[in-house]
Amino acid sequence: MQTPLAGNQSWRRVAIMAVALPLVISLAVMAYAWPAARIAPRDLPVGIVGTSTASQGAVQGLAHSEPGGFDFRLYPDEASARSGIRERDVYGAFVVTPGSLTVLESTAASPTVAQLLGKAGQQLAAHASKAAADRAASAAHGTSARSKRGKAGAEKPARIRVGTVDVVQTSADDPRGVVFSSALLPLTICSIMIALVLAMSLRLRPVSRLMALIVMSGAAALGVYVVAQGFLGALPHDHLATWASLALTVFAISATTAGAVALVGSAGLGLSAVLMVFVGNPFSGSTSAPELLPKAVDDIGQWLPPGAGASLVRGTAYFNGNDSAGHIAVLTLWSVLGLAAVLFGHRASPVAKGPVANEGATADTEGTEGSANDVATPHVPSAEESSHSPARIDVHAHAHARHAAGA
Template structure:
């Protein structure tokens, strides 16, 4: 224990700190508007500054790029012209990515200004300027303007998305507590356990939504869809935990807690974005209930339910498998024994019957030998016994 406990603590800290320390764009989907020379230069500049950092999508106009952002096809887009750079971002998708795109837009503007200055200072340009009147004919390159527009904003009460990102961990822990409560309810049958999980998930989701939106104003849109997303997330976590406990016993609680809390939460990308996490970590996180649930709630609350099919499928799969384990893999001694339960070898004692009774088969009459018959007692039989024997004997 003196070695195992510090090792577990170290692994838990690494699970949270490592993805956060390695945050960087990795195939982050962004849009580029137009196919002009300026747009092509923007692609080359971004690809050079962050190799493999962006996954570029070309759009014919700004309207198409805005639509792609709302549909969750891209996190943002760049509209590059010879005199300006417009950054279309969506802070509701990820405030961290929105800041990253803003910095990238300023870098594009600086790169374009430098390129224009280099063209003015080139010998060819100098000879042309001299032929047209020397220095009087030369013009300084115009300053590139940078404009940023937030296409899908976070709530005004939660501009940095702090409430949304910080709520995932307590939601995961509370979901595990629901599973623990169901596992400790020893008198509930498997069907009742499954029903309690469903009802408590819906009630807990309502409480979470009342706090997050009613008091804090962090989930302003899609009220019913957001509540349903929260309920499905809680059900997926709690049903999985209860199902593992039903299959393997008390150890299943620790296994599920480690998977959901120390893997699912830090790999979810809820504080940044899945595409900012190290490779393979983002995919693992989105296949676990915390990551899929965080993405589903975000899409339901801010993006009209776009790009939710995959997240719903993942959560439904976990929930169905967990409920099936609760129904068909139930173990009577999963967490604790019912009051009055006896060992299977104890027969004929008072108390609740065992789930599986071992029938008692009396020996055949011919198997009883005179030597094995019990000796008659020398004590006289009680009066009521002599009376019963007299009435049952033949004349």
């Protein structure tokens, strides 16, 4: 029968869950929805070709339309601007001449940024055309009273032509980069599941657990690559380097999770899930670009394994590994910290606490005297011990007393 105290505790737990679970769900939705709702260029690196008056006008126009949105890099010619895009120094560039404007973009770097630069190019061309028309009209108005050629001067100048060149294209099988961005969330979840499986396999020694992490991370990365590239064609270049990038990403996440479990027990699994899934994924910028997210979100996301891993895989799959050193360093740092926690941590998951105790008892009692089984076996007194025990002596004393009384 349930006591009133136990019933009160049950209702208290239900009340706590009724408040805590909606709060957690709300925070999770906020973590994903808020960065997506604040997408805008913030110090987005773009190139400007040349230092002519037209180029300077383009810089002024972009700075006026998006204050603080662009970080301009000057290039002497179009070839150097294309090289800057391939090396991931800039997301794109504007080549401005008196009669035309060419937008150099890269859908492989970010389809969202490529679309943004295309719209910016159209706005620049419209603004430049309007400014040229205003200047021509002013000049014509000043000369029309003195020359019959004023009508010719009043002719509207030709509209600036706008062209777009995709320097580094995304895969033809994944033109919008949907497959690439969609693979990140399950990759993170599966990495945490690897750590969970190893945390439940507590018969493994720390070194064996480390080897298992390496093998399982490589195998999981191979499976992801087979699906993403073999079936869907979303990772078209540098196959070995791309697989290694996936493996390092999986390893960094799973090693960090396993280390957290080794240090603080099952609570480490929840902490890692929150950090990697509900912070790392939405803050990674994989669906848009890190520079389109709020500044603090960008900084946090690129210092977490999901963000660094997404940037690294994009670099190896499309840009020959350019600008990958920083991302490799972040993933390596998380991996080393996780491995150190796995090797030196001693906390066990409560899910498998029983097997640990049984395993330890078995290991301690094998081949030794005075084992736990021997201690637990009840002692049966011998016949000699029983004859001299206080209980037997007391029984005999009472028997002699009754015999004397009867006599």
